Amino acid sequence: MDARWMQRRVYGADHDDPDPGPRDGHEYVELSGGPLDGLLLDVTGIPEADRDEGGVLVTEIGRYGAGGKACYGPALARPWVWLWEGDIP
Structure with missing residues (x-):
């Protein structure tokens, strides 16, 4: 794994996870x-x-707030x- 990624947070990791990498x-x-x-997004x-299609990911910090997707x-x-590519409700 690329060493520069080792300190990065993974999408979906709990905020109180002691090891969100x-x-x-x-x-x-x-x-x-x-x-x-x-x-980082786990695509395992x-x-x-x-993977060529990408993904739609739930996020509370996008344009549409809670329940919105990026x-x-x-x-x-x-x-x-x-x-x-943008946010959707």
């Missing part, structure tokens, strides 16, 4: 832009082909980075 043996993409900027078990999709030149 990445786990050995897991695969991650970096979320870039938008309300989840800088977090998601087939490569399905849309992220892979960067063409850097598939390990998912770029923010």
